Amino acid sequence: MKAKTLFDKVWDAHVVEHVEGGPNILYIDKHLIHEVTSPQAFSGLNARGLKVFRPERTIATPDHNVPTVNQDLPIVDMESRTQVETLKANCEKNQIEMYGLNHPNNGIVHVVGPELGHTQPGMTLVCGDSHTSTHGAFGAVAFGIGTSEVEMVFATQCIMQSKPKKMRITIDGELAKGVSAKDLTLYVIAQLGTGGATGYFVEYAGSAVRSLSMEGRMTVCNMSIEMGARGGMIAPDETTFEYVKGRMHAPKGEAWEQALEKWKTLKTDEGAVFDKEYTFRAEDIEPMITYGTNPGMGMGITASVPALADIQASELPSFKKSLAYMDYEFGRKILGKKVDYVFIGSCTNGRIEDLRAFAALVKGRQKADSITAWIVPGSKKVEKQAIEEGLVEILEEAGFELRQPGCSACLAMNEDKVPAGKYCVSTSNRNFEGRQGPGSRTLLASPLTAAAAAITGVITDPREFL
Amino acid sequence: MSVDKFTYLESSCVPLPNENVDTDQIIPARFLKATSRDGFGENLFRDWRFDSSGDPIKDFVLNQPEYSGQVLVAGKNFGSGSSREHAAWAIADYGFKVVISSFFADIFRNNALNNGVLPIQVSAEFLEKLFEAIEKDHSQKLSIDLEKQELSYKDEVFQFEINPYKKTCLLNGFDDIDYLIDKKTKIHDFEESRLKV
Numbered sequence: 261m262k263a264k265t266l267f268d269k270v271w272d273a274h275v276v277e278h279v280e281g282g283p284n285i286l287y288i289d290k291h292l293i294h295e296v297t298s299p300q301a302f303s304g305l306n307a308r309g310l311k312v313f314r315p316e317r318t319i320a321t322p323d324h325n326v327p328t329v330n331q332d333l334p335i336v337d338m339e340s341r342t343q344v345e346t347l348k349a350n351c352e353k354n355q356i357e358m359y360g361l362n363h364p365n366n367g368i369v370h371v372v373g374p375e376l377g378h379t380q381p382g383m384t385l386v387c388g389d390s391h392t393s394t395h396g397a398f399g400a401v402a403f404g405i406g407t408s409e410v411e412m413v414f415a416t417q418c419i420m421q422s423k424p425k426k427m428r429i430t431i432d433g434e435l436a437k438g439v440s441a442k443d444l445t446l447y448v449i450a451q452l453g454t455g456g457a458t459g460y461f462v463e464y465a466g467s468a469v470r471s472l473s474m475e476g477r478m479t480v481c482n483m484s485i486e487m488g489a490r491g492g493m494i495a496p497d498e499t500t501f502e503y504v505k506g507r508m509h510a511p512k513g514e515a516w517e518q519a520l521e522k523w524k525t526l527k528t529d530e531g532a533v534f535d536k537e538y539t540f541r542a543e544d545i546e547p548m549i550t551y552g553t554n555p556g557m558g559m560g561i562t563a564s565v566p567a568l569a570d571i572q573a574s575e576l577p578s579f580k581k582s583l584a585y586m587d588y589e590f591g592r593k594i595l596g597k598k599v600d601y602v603f604i605g606s607c608t609n610g611r612i613e614d615l616r617a618f619a620a621l622v623k624g625r626q627k628a629d630s631i632t633a634w635i636v637p638g639s640k641k642v643e644k645q646a647i648e649e650g651l652v653e654i655l656e657e658a659g660f661e662l663r664q665p666g667c668s669a670c671l672a673m674n675e676d677k678v679p680a681g682k683y684c685v686s687t688s689n690r691n692f693e694g695r696q697g698p699g700s701r702t703l704l705a706s707p708l709t710a711a712a713a714a715i716t717g718v719i720t721d722p723r724e725f726l
Numbered sequence: 727m728s729v730d731k732f733t734y735l736e737s738s739c740v741p742l743p744n745e746n747v748d749t750d751q752i753i754p755a756r757f758l759k760a761t762s763r764d765g766f767g768e769n770l771f772r773d774w775r776f777d778s779s780g781d782p783i784k785d786f787v788l789n790q791p792e793y794s795g796q797v798l799v800a801g802k803n804f805g806s807g808s809s810r811e812h813a814a815w816a817i818a819d820y821g822f823k824v825v826i827s828s829f830f831a832d833i834f835r836n837n838a839l840n841n842g843v844l845p846i847q848v849s850a851e852f853l854e855k856l857f858e859a860i861e862k863d864h865s866q867k868l869s870i871d872l873e874k875q876e877l878s879y880k881d882e883v884f885q886f887e888i889n890p891y892k893k894t895c896l897l898n899g900f901d902d903i904d905y906l907i908d909k910k911t912k913i914h915d916f917e918e919s920r921l922k923v
Contacts, residue, residue: 276909276912276913276916277909277912279891280890280891281889281890281891282889282890282891282892283889283891283892285906285909285912285913287913287916287917296758296759296810297809297810297811299761299762300761300762300763300811303761303762303763304903308903308907310907324755324758325758325759337759339759339760340759342759342761343759343761346761388809388811389808389809390807390808390809390833392809404809404833405809405833405836406809406810406811406814406833406836406837406840407811407812407837408811408837408840408841408902408903409836409840411903412902412903412906415903415906415907416903416906416907416909416910416913417913418906418909418913419902419906420891420902420905420906422889424832454746454803454806455746455802455803455806455829455831458803458806458829458830458831458832459832485807488803488806488831488832490832554746554748554806574745574802574850575745577743577744577745578744578745578746578801581744671750671755671808672755672756673755673756673758673759680778690748690750690807690808692748692750692751692807693750693751693773694750694751694754694773695750695755698754698756698773698778699773699778
């Protein structure tokens, strides 16, 4: 038998038909939906006189466009309320399981899927959201799709999709103290650039990846799209099985044993060929921060913004525009520069380990007066756990408060908007112009780096506090 | 249901040489609250096109009357970031039928094709020359022949690639969903076969 990659194994097992001269018909095991990218797909389905073909394979949770305070009250913004109510009505009509606002399982779709055991190794999983790549952490083929494709999955549980090329990124070695999964992914993206993996599906390998927790692996796979990759995945191992076992929708009893046997075969065979390979060393990575307006514009927190002479001529206009937007200078450090806002949350870093890391650093210290901080748990379950573990008390003593779950200031569809010209150290995934509100300036970083900035009010190396 | 057919287009174009134009620039998240597909063109490139009081920003290309047409010519890595199909809807609703770039993000490319907007990937050299030509002659016309897979202006011709299946869909206005619905029996069989393993 020909040696296969992990990606080949999962993808090939889901091909219903190869269309001559075209894409594959790919069967989808799990479809996650939310309020923003689904309404037009439901309308399309209605117009065809169809209902959802396999509702039991679909779950829904409003997250993108919900307030992060007063969730027990009706949503004030009428357009947002309509969108959330439309999701509810569509789910009821089509018998889709939905975790509405205030439901104990509500939260960001990519936090909820794994924590409820919906996400499992070997699955195909899609969602109308580019950060669906998160679920690849379990050895699933998971990727974001557009609304027309959401409608395809509703109608047939399949989508038309060309098979991407394969890339392996190996990171060996040990991450230094104060360096987290977020730094690892920002480092890789800075090396490859924002379009460096476009057209590829990435497998992450190597000892530094293997030693990450599931939450860390989710952070890494989550950001795959930020270098253009269709998705990212990590072969399942004991860490994965341990995480999935016992979760609400995970297989139980004999079904668990059978699943486990199958999941253990999900790894790249010796000698399997990738279209592209990269290798990095964990020891080269320091806490990372972005200085520009795409996630590829990242550097070690103590480093300097590239000098004018180091930028290729073709990239110069975009680079200049980006630095002008950020009001940073070529060749200068940004360490010590002013920060106005800090955002902890999102499908990248809104899980319990992220809140623990943040709380551990701010414990016994005080929030800088000049900082506005939004700490937004990824889900109701994360919120509950943060309360139970006493993290909320630590945060409150340090001058912070925990908000309610949602995507929040990651994309600023709700009221959590950073004002024009203000700087936000954010644990989210995108630093595009205006991403966190018109004119906002985003600095992507890990929860530890965000915590350090929240204490000092300026860009700070978190290792000073460890 | 069907998408608009695309066969041949001759049009002047709108140049946007910026690289890495992400979908948050094409349509910012705060305009994604609608539950229908209509009207997104109004907010296409909103924050580059209008200032915070809603007045047009004069030096942005969509506000320059000398540039018009159904073809958007954009810098490298167009459409990166979010999977929001609203970006493709905004481009189509504004009146663009074709986007030309030297590199497209994957999800945007699919979304465009699913809405009858043809993404044409050209070489970096061709793109550079095209920008120069448009700068010289703001009303420079381009011809796009999908059947022949040809993009041309003056004496310049570029043979572009497109997946044969997607080409057939665009030429005939076919829709992936109709195609998939016709395959329901096969999908049923696939589900059955998996249960047996």
